Amino acid sequence: MGKAAIAGIGETEFARDIGRSERVIACEAVLAALRDAGLEPADVDGVVCMDLEHTDETELSRNVGFGDLSFFAKLPGGGGGAAALVGLAATAVVSGQATTVVVYRARNRSSGARPWAAGTQFHEGAPWMAPYGLVRPVDEVALWSRRYLHDRGVTREQLGSVAVTFREHAHANPRAQMHGRALSLDDYMNGRWISEPLCLFDCSLESDGAVAAVVTSAERAADLAHPPVVVRGFAQGISRDYQPMLNGWAPDPLRQPSDVAAAELWRRAGVGPGDVDVAQIYDGFSPMVLKALESYGFCREREAGAFAAAGGLRWSGGALPTNTSGGGLSEANIHGMNLVAEGVRQIRGTSTRQVSGAEVSFVSSAAMAQTSALVLASS
């Protein structure tokens, strides 16, 4: 069976308040991705987005001017879903459902109140949490993280090294929201609490922006504007008895969807974690990075904190350069679609923190959500 590839990526700028509607920025990013690929809107016959997306496939088509659509789908999971957008698009291309599939995520956080402040209960478990004050995603993640960090023996300094490292990467990326904003480990240790044990710098940015990608066959991509970025492997995961996001009612709450996705990803990709040159790991909250490092086999259990603190995630000298554009903590949080774009740039050789000769690029979405992961490669 043939392979699929990412032929184009497109992004708006990232900002706290972008000043344009979510629909406008969705259209801008999709059009930019098509132009990047050297394709026409009329070539598009497939669309995949998140179920959270406010600009659906019909509205997108009527603005950008797609052709007839033969494949369309929406995926759950928010931060867990970006890799799956590409993976499902690739599955559609490989199985012949469509030839040219657009995937995208557009967020305009300034267009309304925070969802929790507006009264949104995010999932079925919320009525058993929210009356007690667990109303924000960060509170559920903080409660889980305290136990995870406790059991794994992770110190605050080790956890803080994740945010500090990604900030270093953002300083090379003029598009990053935190570009030029210094963050030392001292700053981290003195950061104000959001939900203990998580402080401000453990939380991803509130971002407006949109990111899109175009997926087609690897064969066709080879004739387009950029060298193809081949989707070598794709996996999704929901762990047994999982309930978003705290997962407090599963037999072992520390086992997360990332552990399920990891079990299949490497076999499908035909490579292992030791073959990865560069990684983009969803960092909605920094403990998710350590959990993903364990799940996908980059670190053994209990070693992820020490690995991060020893510089393992750094572009300069790290064993696994991670979130090289700054990630959700320091570039932007477009539910991880910006991590997909950075994973593509690393294979193209165009990152602002380019890993020299990168051939295998790993992208994972939120470890603690209905999750997904990709292995992208130059062939």
Add this chain to the structure above:
Amino acid sequence: MTRASGHPRRPAAAQPRIDDYGAPFHAAATKGKLVVQRCASCGRLRWTPRPMCPHCHSLSADWPEVAPIGTVWSFCIPHPPLPPEFAERVPFAVALVALAGHPEIRMIGDLIDVPPATVKIGAAVRAVFEVPGDDVGLVHWTPR
């Protein structure tokens, strides 16, 4: 029956949902009793409440009373920005408590009458009930 001190007015995002699956919990909690959903066919406990037993697929459930004690599996301490009704209460700690004798059953509740900074994972706690409305009972936890 013990009541928590204060009944904070809860914002929309924090309303308990009283539905067919969870109403028996609230009914018992208003009487100061801690109950857990149990499959009426195979007898396994399950939490949170849901209509079908994932083991035997029975749609019948009953609600046995369980010992209102447990240990703190973990907890967090939320800080503002929070909805005003919670912001007024900081600092407070919210725990996930594993029930004594049924460690696989874990319930969320506020930790009350204890300084949040002194709470530890594994701390022994007992249930304290709050009745903010006629059909609504909430369980909180305090050191025992």
